[in-house]
Amino acid sequence: MGKVASMRDAVAELVRDGDTVAIEGFTHLICFAAGQEIIRQRKRDLTLARLTPDLIYDQMVAAGVARKLIFSWLGNPGVGGLHAIRRRVENEDPAPLEIEEYSHFGMVGRYTAGASNLPFFPLRSYFETDLPKANPLIRPIRSPYGDETVYAVPPLKPGVTIVHAQRADAAGNTQMWGLLGCQKEAAFAAERVIVVVEELVDEAVVRADPNRTVIPGLIVDAVVVEPFGAHPSYVQGSYDRDNHFYRDWDMIAREPATLDAWLDEWVYGVAGRSEYAEKLGAERLASLRPSGSAPSGSVDYGVYK
């Protein structure tokens, strides 16, 4: 079946201690299943890159897989802070965590430069702010075509990027819809790519709608089929964001003891995503289904012989 692999094998083979890992997806399509498998396999010394570390990196940092974080917005969206990461940053509790901080556009630009094999990405941001002082990798450059100064950010080339999506074929041709974040840029910038999908489809499904293909199999190393793999994040059209869990996490993560107990029960205590989904229960999962259907119209690409 081409590149289709189990999550366990994909992570074991493609995520290495010391790697820079990007699990992208902006609120949408965040692959918690992969992050939790990385925790289970006790990977170490990772540099974790994401625009919004979100709960998944809070969990991974708490579990001790990371030594460094590259980000642009460090919070629990709509709820508050990320307590495990804050403990590391504010109190070095239980250990320091190196950080490298940008703005959203800066992070998007870093992946874009990485994906396009450019030495930097120029942007009109950071003027008259303290961000370049906090992160000396954000540097002013003069335009070669005039007097203007803009800022530059360096390319980011993750060792491995992990992307969740609605569907892919066995060769890794991946289609997604809804918020696209910067998954395409992060995937093209990476040395290795794992795609995790809700559904494995026939190649003909992909070829029937080429405009929807965001990541070509060309750059994909493994395809993992993992329904509900994004929970408590969401998948447009399949299941909703589990906002209750995002609120619950605020309490769970406040104390290291409750956080550790949660990891024991929900990460170390399950073999993988299907067991996790079973443990969540059919009722919880059903409650996350969209309240109705909103199909797109179809378009006609035409046949040209």
Place this chain on the structure above:
Amino acid sequence: MSEPRRDAVGSAAGAGASAAGAAGSATGSAGAGASAAGSAGAGASAFSRSEMMIVAAARELAGQRVCFVGVGLPNIAVNLARLTVAPELELVYESGAFGSKPARLPLSIGDPTIVTGATAAVSMFELFSFYLQGGRVDVGFLGAAQIDRFGNINSTVIGDYEHPKTRLPGSGGACEIAINARQVFVIMRQSKRSFVDKIAFRTSPGNLGGAEAAAAIRREQGWLGSGPSIVVTDLGIYHFDDEGEMRLDSIHPGATLEQVRDTIGWEPKVADPLPVTPEPTVEELRLIREQLDPEGAYTK
């Protein structure tokens, strides 16, 4: 300071209660921390300070075309504007949605409801490069942890950057929004910790050290934005004067100048005469309570 419970939903929504009921009395109810704004008298609707703030912020969007919606309070204010004073408003979310028509108030700015029925769902590269940096955004609507008199914003740290007392979320898209949106609106609650003489970290530039210098720098460096123009708080509405400094131009009903001064880290400029912000209407309150935020996530 405790916010009042929203205890008058029934009376506000029903009985044709005159929304303009208990307007005025900027001098009234100075009782320490008393925060029930239009106290629920006969025929008047009670509303909380947060509701007044959200309503006042929404009204400022009348006549605007494209608004970049920030995390938190801007989300509910902008959505209220879309349902009231600015039905044609195009909502832009940094997650990559343009022309959103959310069917429920999104908890996060990446909620699926901002996609279904939107004009476009685009990559973040496109959103930040073409829509924002390309100059298509009229208003960037931001929240903040700290702001100074010139509208410079800190959302990064309290204390030293290397060893922060409190680590805040950071820029997200706020830094580039403050530079590239044609103008910036801010919504935030007032307190001595948030309205400070000197911010701990400049995440998003405002009028820097004053209007003239800021305008020169913005021109020289080719910023598209003219910077902050409005700050709406739980106590009043501020604009920026010729020196680029915040000036209280309207005080919310029930709030007092004493409360304003007690929650601000510098001696604020105050318009004279100082009008009182018109109270929320019955319909504005109904939309907030029944449609936008029935769980009170934003108004608590």
